Amino acid sequence: MxxxxxxxxxxxxxxxxxxxxxxxxxxxxxxxxxxxxxxxxxxxxxTESSEEPLYEGEPADGTRENGMVYNAEVHGWYDEKTGALLSRNDAEARRMPAPPGPTTAKCDLIYGIVKAGREDLEVRLENNLLILKTRGSLWDGGTGEKGEISIILPEECKKGVVYKPKADHYFTFDKPNRDGPVTLVRHEGYVIGFDTER
Incomplete structure (x- = not known):
């Protein structure tokens, strides 16, 4: 048989x-x-799986964006060059567009950290820590693969700092008015992180 x-x-x-x-x-x-x-x-x-994304707003499998490739099976972004799976925060920071128009600024600290505040923000370096003194809120952002600031700076945001842990320098910046340019100033000093002071 x-x-x-x-x-x-x-x-x-x-x-x-x-x-x-x-x-x-x-x-x-x-x-x-x-x-x-x-x-x-x-x-x-x-049964064949559907090709529709599992989550609303999820990119299609294989989508390439800012040096990353999306993998729908793991619902995550991989770095195109290294193949490493990126954390959600790292992927979102890379996907966030640089501010349009005159607020765009670039520096040599790629994938750095941006902290921004109102005009009362004071920045000083003590014991390798950036001390950020302000009465208001701080906005968080980062720099992209070309050092561009990838944070949308609201109108009330007037000053900020760009740093990268273990770098030998950092930048402060001013944005005097809504449509005015962002002016970066380089400062020498080894930075390991930041702290706030009220």
Whole structure:
């Protein structure tokens, strides 16, 4: 009587599961192994997954943006050059556009940290810590892969600082009026982080 040899089916299933686990452990989501194809060859039906994004507003698989590639299987962004999975905060910082028009500014601290405040913001360096003194709120941002400030500076934001931990310098900046340019001033000094003072 003709039919499927059950020992071959079991062998294929065990090999398929073992290979799938090995690829999963290695973190290789694009390994090209498809257990569904193996199962289809032995007469077991599978359902195809929908190609619609799982989350509303999720980019399509393979979307390239600012040196990153989106992987829909892990719902995350990978760095194009290194292949490293980026944290949600790092990916959002890279996706955030630089401010339009005259508020755009660039410096040599790529992927640096931006802290901005109102006109009362004072910045000083003590024991390798930037001390930020203000009565108001601080806005957080960063610099992109070309050193551009990627923070939308609201009208009330007048002063700020750009630094990168373990760099030997930092920048302060002024934005005197809404449409005026951002002026960066370089300061020498080894910076490991920041603290606030009221």
């Amino acid at each position: 003709g039919g499927v040899n059950m020992s071959n089916v079991k062998r294929l299933l065990i090999l398929g599961i073992a290979a799938g686990l090995a690829f999963s452990v290695m973190g290789n989501t694009a390994a090209g192994f498809n257990l569904g194809k193996v199962l289809n060859k032995v007469g077991v039906s599978t």
